[in-house]
Amino acid sequence: MTLRAIRYENSNLEILDQLLLPAQSKYIQVKGVEDGWKVINKMQVRGAPAIAIVGCLSLAVELRNEKFDSKQQMRHEIEGKLNYLVSSRPTAVNMKIAAEDLIDLANQLSKDPNITLEDMKARFLQTVEDMLTKDIADNKAIGEIGAKEILSRVSGDSLCRILTHCNTGSLATAGYGTALGVIRSLHAMKRLEHVYCTETRPYNQGARLTAYELVHDKIPATLIVDSMVAAVMKHRNITAVVVGADRVAANGDTANKIGTYQMAVLAKYHGVPFFVAAPLTSVDLKVPSGDHIIIEERPDREMTHIGEHRIAAKGVTCWNPAFDVTPASLIAGIITEKGFFRPEQLKTLNDCQQTNNHTSS
Numbered sequence: 001m002t003l004r005a006i007r008y009e010n011s012n013l014e015i016l017d018q019l020l021l022p023a024q025s026k027y028i029q030v031k032g033v034e035d036g037w038k039v040i041n042k043m044q045v046r047g048a049p050a051i052a053i054v055g056c057l058s059l060a061v062e063l064r065n066e067k068f069d070s071k072q073q074m075r076h077e078i079e080g081k082l083n084y085l086v087s088s089r090p091t092a093v094n095m096k097i098a099a100e101d102l103i104d105l106a107n108q109l110s111k112d113p114n115i116t117l118e119d120m121k122a123r124f125l126q127t128v129e130d131m132l133t134k135d136i137a138d139n140k141a142i143g144e145i146g147a148k149e150i151l152s153r154v155s156g157d158s159l160c161r162i163l164t165h166c167n168t169g170s171l172a173t174a175g176y177g178t179a180l181g182v183i184r185s186l187h188a189m190k191r192l193e194h195v196y197c198t199e200t201r202p203y204n205q206g207a208r209l210t211a212y213e214l215v216h217d218k219i220p221a222t223l224i225v226d227s228m229v230a231a232v233m234k235h236r237n238i239t240a241v242v243v244g245a246d247r248v249a250a251n252g253d254t255a256n257k258i259g260t261y262q263m264a265v266l267a268k269y270h271g272v273p274f275f276v277a278a279p280l281t282s283v284d285l286k287v288p289s290g291d292h293i294i295i296e297e298r299p300d301r302e303m304t305h306i307g308e309h310r311i312a313a314k315g316v317t318c319w320n321p322a323f324d325v326t327p328a329s330l331i332a333g334i335i336t337e338k339g340f341f342r343p344e345q346l347k348t349l350n351d352c353q354q355t356n357n358h359t360s361s
């Protein structure tokens with residue numbers, strides 16, 4: 001069993017093919033931007049932070065061996081290829097924000113007369129490569145901040161029972177995870193009694209990937225199908241729901257894996273606090289509310305088939321949105337590496353985002 005979604009050494013990029021998990025652990029080499037776009041679009045790598053890191057590293061692999069006549073030519077190529085990578089999947093904002101930051105960096109470097117073409121390339125590649133270590137550090141901070149926030153709401157030294165959705169762990173990030181990072185931190189503090197993870201239809205990221213990570217880490221866990229969420233809240237005394245995010249709008253509305261919204265509605269009814277755990281690279285302050293977030297629709301086949309096996313009646317039509325938007329009013333707070341924010345406090349993140357440019361070194 002391996003939990004490393006992304007392997008990057010000496011400019012060689014490989015991703016663990018998540019379509020084959022948990023049956024097989026097989027790495028695929030990503031030789032450049034074209035391969036990067038394909039593995040993201042086919043969901044061989046998935047999860048908002050992992051998408052951005054693999055996209056940007058695929059550009060690094062390609063740039064490393066390329067020769068440029070001028071800084072302007074390199075800048076132009078960086079911009080075109082990053083914009084192409086952003087088109088691979090539309091909802092998660094991390095790739096878009098990383099692309100904007102890197103295009104800004106390329107512009108600055110190309111205009112600076114003190115920086116040579118070789119320096120520009122080296123600085124650019126280093127900035128991309130640093131994304132891996134930064135993401136792990138951010139996730140550990142999210143884990144700790146989230147665990148403390150949840151524990152501040154329970155009495156004495158009682159243990160927590162957490163419900164989560166989709167996969168937000170090592171496989172969706174450079175390592176450790178966001179919502180699953182919070183669960184890992186609670187477990188490390190010996191304050192976790194149990195985790196319930198949803199199957200996450202139609203693509204089963206919960207059953208295939210989250211369950212795999214929980215078993216790997218020996219975290220006490222139970223898999224439920226998505227339609228059991230209300231029952232689990234009624235009968236299993238859930239302390240909190242913690243989920244990830246693909247894009248958090250400025251007002252706190254949050255796009256995440258389809259099914260998240262109904263969990264938040266049920267959490268409200270049962271009086272269970274509902275948290276989003278996400279790095280700042282998932283917060284899009286340019287989008288005022290969830291109404292402006294484009295929701296990706298995936299092929300029918302992901303619903304009608306499991307692997308090669310058809311489970312739906314032939315001839316039926318399908319609707320397969322990959323994400324839904326949870327309104328801010330249902331969210332108790334957003335756990336980031338810079339602290340815990342109630343949805344209405346998110347706008348203060350603007351300062352953090354500017355002083356802590358996502359991808360700059």
Ligand SMILES: CSC[C@@H](O)[C@@H](O)C(=O)COP(=O)(O)O
Binds near residue numbers: 179258
């Ligand atoms: C840390 S991953 C956060 C989100 O990206 C995750 O919850 C999710 O919705 C993933 O969707 P996916 O379609 O598998 O890429």
